[in-house]
Amino acid sequence: xxxxxxxxxxxxxxxxxxxxxxxxxxxxxxxxxxxxxxxxxxxxxxxxxxxxxxxxxxxxxxxxxxxxxxxxxxxxxxxxxxxxxxxxxxxxxxxxxxxxxxxxxxxxxxxxxxxxxxxxxxxxxxxxxxxxxxxxxxxxxxxxxxxxxxxxxxxxxxxxxxxxxxxxxxxxxxxxxxxxxxxxxxxxxxxxxxxxxxxxxxxxxxxxxxxxxxxxxxxxxxxxxxxxxxxxxxxxxxxxxxxxxxxxxxxxxxxxxxxxxxxxxxxxxxxxxxxxxxxxxxxxxxxxxxxxxxx
Numbered sequence: 001x002x003x004x005x006x007x008x009x010x011x012x013x014x015x016x017x018x019x020x021x022x023x024x025x026x027x028x029x030x031x032x033x034x035x036x037x038x039x040x041x042x043x044x045x046x047x048x049x050x051x052x053x054x055x056x057x058x059x060x061x062x063x064x065x066x067x068x069x070x071x072x073x074x075x076x077x078x079x080x081x082x083x084x085x086x087x088x089x090x091x092x093x094x095x096x097x098x099x100x101x102x103x104x105x106x107x108x109x110x111x112x113x114x115x116x117x118x119x120x121x122x123x124x125x126x127x128x129x130x131x132x133x134x135x136x137x138x139x140x141x142x143x144x145x146x147x148x149x150x151x152x153x154x155x156x157x158x159x160x161x162x163x164x165x166x167x168x169x170x171x172x173x174x175x176x177x178x179x180x181x182x183x184x185x186x187x188x189x190x191x192x193x194x195x196x197x198x199x200x201x202x203x204x205x206x207x208x209x210x211x212x213x214x215x216x217x218x219x220x221x222x223x224x225x226x227x228x229x230x231x232x233x234x235x236x237x238x239x240x241x242x243x244x245x246x247x248x249x250x251x252x253x254x255x256x257x258x259x260x261x262x263x264x265x266x267x268x269x270x271x272x273x274x275x276x277x278x279x280x281x282x283x284x285x286x287x288x289x290x291x292x293x294x295x
Contacts, residue, residue: 001030003072004046008035016064016073019056021121022254023213024262025064026292028073036079037149037179044175045153047072053151053175054291057123058098061130061216061288066262066295074177076125085109088187090144095125095179099132102183103197112188114142115196119204121216125178131165135200140165144182151175168220168287209247213256218269219284227284228252231272234279241268254288266290 003010014031017023034040044053052071056062076096083093083105091111093102099117102124106114116137120127128146131139143160150156150173164171172178204210219227231237231251239246243260246268247253254265273284 001048001051003030004043006032006034006043007039008077009033014073016056016059016069019075020059020062020064020215021213022059022063022215022256022260022262022265024066024256024260024265026066026068026262026295028069030072031075032072033075033077034079037147037155040074040177040179041149041153041155043153044149044151044177047153049151053177055125055129055177057096057126058121060121061126063215063262063266063288063290065266065290065292067293069292076123076177076179080125080179081123085111086182090182090184093124093181093183095123095128095147095177095181097124098122099124099127106183106185107190107193107197110187110190110193111185112193112196113137113185114183115193115200118197119200124181128163128178128181129170129172130168131163131170133168138165142183142185144184146181147179148172148176149179207250209249209253209255212247212253214247214253215265215288217252217287218254219252219273220287222282222284225280225282226252230276230280230282230284234272234275236272236275239268239272241271244268246272261295262292263294 011031014028017025054073056073056075080094080096083097086092099120103118116135119134120132145159221227228251236246237251238248242264243257244264245255247255
């Protein structure tokens, strides 16, 4: 495969396991870390349209299958991780900025309403694409618009109404990369914002296995149900397959206890789905993205 020239870094056969929270999975055929938005747009414009493109953030909500990811994986680095205050209630955030950085900057600027982003272990690009949410709030509640580079290399600004948001889903086109977003909150006292962020952090620490190799919430909450409660009722708490385990602390989390393969983690998730379906009649939907090819 002949690829366009770049100013950033292009690596063939790059291991992805170190870049995702589960610490499992294969390699990227090519990993592209663009120097800036123009570098990304030029590359995608000149890249053979048949080559698949996937954006990778912090890898917190993802299973990379053991056979790796064909095509190009785009990872946004420091050039895309800036957060700046626009006015008394708005922030401009790079697609590679973390939820912690966004919420902390908002706190220091006296902008409330985005504290929940403190609890989303990902980047702006990822949670704009997935309509990330927690503690009763979602990205669609605070997003004004986002800048994307389409698979064709075209740059476009999309308003929140253009994104077709539903629960943990958007209508962003395949291969599009979110490079920036504008969030709007409301004026608030930094001390009050900080207290709410601390409350969220403490609640997460108490209820979730944050210090384990995990992928975050595995399944979406079905209408009228909590996924963890259905999993618990089906007797899946602590269930294992190889080194993959259903967390005993929060059973909507899967864990890699050591050297689990992505195949084991995904198979354990499918076993949980089967058991929940048999016990309650509810079909759980994956929230974690599963990408790449099986080995």
